[in-house]
Amino acid sequence: TAVNALHSCCFPFFFWLQTLDINGKAPALMIKAVVPEMEKRGGGSVGFLASVAAFRPLPGFSPYNVSKTALLGLNKTLAIELAPRNIRVNCLAPGLIKTSFSRMLWMDKEKEESMKETLRIRR
Numbered sequence: 001t002a003v004n005a006l007h008s009c010c011f012p013f014f015f016w017l018q019t020l021d022i023n024g025k026a027p028a029l030m031i032k033a034v035v036p037e038m039e040k041r042g043g044g045s046v047g048f049l050a051s052v053a054a055f056r057p058l059p060g061f062s063p064y065n066v067s068k069t070a071l072l073g074l075n076k077t078l079a080i081e082l083a084p085r086n087i088r089v090n091c092l093a094p095g096l097i098k099t100s101f102s103r104m105l106w107m108d109k110e111k112e113e114s115m116k117e118t119l120r121i122r123r
Contacts, residue, residue, distance in 0.1 A: 016063045023067035028074060035087065043086030048075050050093040068093075 027048055038044030050068045057065040075091040082089055096102060096112070 011063055019063035019067045020070065023064070024070040024074065027071060031078060035082065035085070038087050039085055043088075045088045046078070046082075046090070048089070048091040050075070050091050052093055052095045054093055 031046060034044070034046070048071055050071045051064070053061060053065045054068040054072045072091060072093070075089055079089040096116070
């Protein structure tokens with residue numbers, strides 16, 4: 001989830017808290033709420049949406065990068081912890097998606113091409 005990003009290295013503390021609440025705390029609270037119901041049904045599946053920024057941090061997006069990296073950690077931990085309960089936990093980490101949040105990356109063609117080159121699979 002994107003939360004009104006600032007494009008600088010200095011973010012207000014409330015922005016860090018807001019971003020970590022949305023991308024870190026909210027998924028953890030959601031899991032806490034749904035796991036008991038999944039257990040009653042004999043299992044289930046959880047899907048998180050991280051970002052390539054968790055693997056290749058984007059300059060100017062510090063809180064976002066950190067929050068998506070935290071989400072990967074939550075995913076890895078829960079996948080191990082919930083497997084014995086027949087609950088799968090997976091996470092997708094897409095690359096650049098054209099949204100208002102990522103506008104500064106794709107509106108500038110040079111930045112967009114650089115991003116594509118960085119993320120290219122090279123098959």
